[in-house]
Amino acid sequence: MAERMEISIAGDGSMRRPGRLNLRHILSSEHPLPWLFPVTAVLIAFGVYPLLYALWLSLHKRNPVTRLSVFDPDWNWVKILGDERVWNAIGNTYLYTGIAIFVELVLGLAIALLLDSDRKGYGVLRALMTLPLVVPPAVTGMMFLLMLDGSFGVLSRTLYALGLWSPAYPILATSSTALFGILLADIWQWTPFMVLIMMAGLRALPKEPFEAAAIDGASATQAFFRLTLPMLSRIIALAVLIRGVDLFRIYDYIKVMTEGGPGTATETLTAYAGTIYFKNADFPYASTIALLTLILLLITSAMFIKIFKVRF
Amino acid sequence: MSPSLAKRLLRDLTAIIVVGIFMFPLFWWGLTSFKPTSAIFNKDEVVFFDFEPTLVNYEVVLLGKSRAELAIESGNTFGVGGASSYDSRQTIIDSIIVAVCSTALTVFAGVTAAYALSRMKFRGRQGYLNWILSQRFVPPIAIIVPVVFMFHFLGLRDTLLGLIFIHTLINVPLAVLLMKSFFDDVPVEIDEAAMLDGATRFQIFRKVVLPMVTGGVAATAVLCFIFSWTEFLLSLFLTSSIRTLPVKISTFVTSTGSEWGFISALGTSAIVPSFIFILLVQKQLVRGLTLGSLKE
Numbered sequence: 136m137a138e139r140m141e142i143s144i145a146g147d148g149s150m151r152r153p154g155r156l157n158l159r160h161i162l163s164s165e166h167p168l169p170w171l172f173p174v175t176a177v178l179i180a181f182g183v184y185p186l187l188y189a190l191w192l193s194l195h196k197r198n199p200v201t202r203l204s205v206f207d208p209d210w211n212w213v214k215i216l217g218d219e220r221v222w223n224a225i226g227n228t229y230l231y232t233g234i235a236i237f238v239e240l241v242l243g244l245a246i247a248l249l250l251d252s253d254r255k256g257y258g259v260l261r262a263l264m265t266l267p268l269v270v271p272p273a274v275t276g277m278m279f280l281l282m283l284d285g286s287f288g289v290l291s292r293t294l295y296a297l298g299l300w301s302p303a304y305p306i307l308a309t310s311s312t313a314l315f316g317i318l319l320a321d322i323w324q325w326t327p328f329m330v331l332i333m334m335a336g337l338r339a340l341p342k343e344p345f346e347a348a349a350i351d352g353a354s355a356t357q358a359f360f361r362l363t364l365p366m367l368s369r370i371i372a373l374a375v376l377i378r379g380v381d382l383f384r385i386y387d388y389i390k391v392m393t394e395g396g397p398g399t400a401t402e403t404l405t406a407y408a409g410t411i412y413f414k415n416a417d418f419p420y421a422s423t424i425a426l427l428t429l430i431l432l433l434i435t436s437a438m439f440i441k442i443f444k445v446r447f
Numbered sequence: 448m449s450p451s452l453a454k455r456l457l458r459d460l461t462a463i464i465v466v467g468i469f470m471f472p473l474f475w476w477g478l479t480s481f482k483p484t485s486a487i488f489n490k491d492e493v494v495f496f497d498f499e500p501t502l503v504n505y506e507v508v509l510l511g512k513s514r515a516e517l518a519i520e521s522g523n524t525f526g527v528g529g530a531s532s533y534d535s536r537q538t539i540i541d542s543i544i545v546a547v548c549s550t551a552l553t554v555f556a557g558v559t560a561a562y563a564l565s566r567m568k569f570r571g572r573q574g575y576l577n578w579i580l581s582q583r584f585v586p587p588i589a590i591i592v593p594v595v596f597m598f599h600f601l602g603l604r605d606t607l608l609g610l611i612f613i614h615t616l617i618n619v620p621l622a623v624l625l626m627k628s629f630f631d632d633v634p635v636e637i638d639e640a641a642m643l644d645g646a647t648r649f650q651i652f653r654k655v656v657l658p659m660v661t662g663g664v665a666a667t668a669v670l671c672f673i674f675s676w677t678e679f680l681l682s683l684f685l686t687s688s689i690r691t692l693p694v695k696i697s698t699f700v701t702s703t704g705s706e707w708g709f710i711s712a713l714g715t716s717a718i719v720p721s722f723i724f725i726l727l728v729q730k731q732l733v734r735g736l737t738l739g740s741l742k743e
Contacts, residue, residue: 173560174579260462265725266470278714293493370741
């Protein structure tokens, strides 16, 4: 399958005599095929094939004892529509993605404006700001699990001491607040992503419009909303898309911090699929939920790309 | 003069406080790794600096000392028993092997494909690029069940080779798109001049263009290494005895309590190499994070 696909991509354009494949030419370095072969092979073997396999699994009813599969598309897909935990997970996924993107973008833009200075010391601050990005997300989850611990966590204790929180409701063990505890970890880790991208965007802005605005007596706030923001819009859309795609499949923090609990309060689609996989061992159903995640992600990002005209 | 000076100072102060807030979790994490258990689990007050620093946590996770040995040394054997499952030496070695090999594979595959996509004209080129980009949109969970079945069948489950392949898969789109942006920065005229001199494509790639993008290759390699080093979901699903660092750390949380001293010691050890690497590629970071579409 790999080879057929490549030949049809590459062969059409570079073939001198249509209808005849010149094997020696195709296998030489003048032809794109050898160059593209490793990547194509990896992506097809470990990406495309498993995805088709997942689709096949979701369309079959699997007998867990005999391990025989019978074609029955309704089995998993009708089950998914009637599964309240799926709807709960969809809600949590969008809520989580939405809040995280909004907070990270606003904070990121603010911090980028704050740190965008050529003065001494700011370079160090900017470098420090990138550090959270490379912490393994599972470790970040652990950090916040430790800090948010109901009895000895430094953040919880500070909130109790300030009278802002009651020890009777540990943040991660209370249904209404657990998701925000996880969001804290996400925001800490990924706000720097937005800071970096917004900073690059600010650096690339032309100076002239701002000089003209200053001459016309525009205030800094006016200049920000009328000039900076519109000129950054393309980069903002790109950053939101890249971040959103990763947020939609959020798993690491949830797995290590709450495992979807308390109850199903922090269960996102990926977390639910993981639970079905590890606890119920219902592999086709886990695959179906995962495919639903992919479908929703594709629809949402396609709409986003269309509305905000994102270009890579 | 003085109002602007005050403004400047206010800005400096705000910047330092904001960055300080973002550094606090790292500071606290590192601090915890040097704390004795009594200071970590103190329920009466939060312990900042009022403790005897200890290397015990590192001795357990990095040197493989068992808790029984430590208990005998310290003379306090209360509640200590069982073998040490906190020895993480093998985990660190495995993580390094997986990250280095998958990075090498990814960079090799990515650089060659990126060169063709940047330099050769063929029908379906844009389509191929879009296909690569679309792979970045597929959540790992969507492929994990079939990959588990497939690896089971091929005998790759719970092996380093399996992890290397799957980490290569997740990093390949980034490597191709990022390297293409670096190749695009090199003027095509250079290739054309070499071609007039009779060089083959491979010679041009090897002798002329590749040496001009070594910085880009290094940046790509660093990012691939970090993403493999920090990857969690796929490693968790695909392994049960071999564990990468993030997965190993998550197993230290048990229903009877979490060993925060060991967790933070291993966590800190896992972070340090990433920090060193990321500071080396600061300049290419934005380009890497946006898949090559934004240059600084």
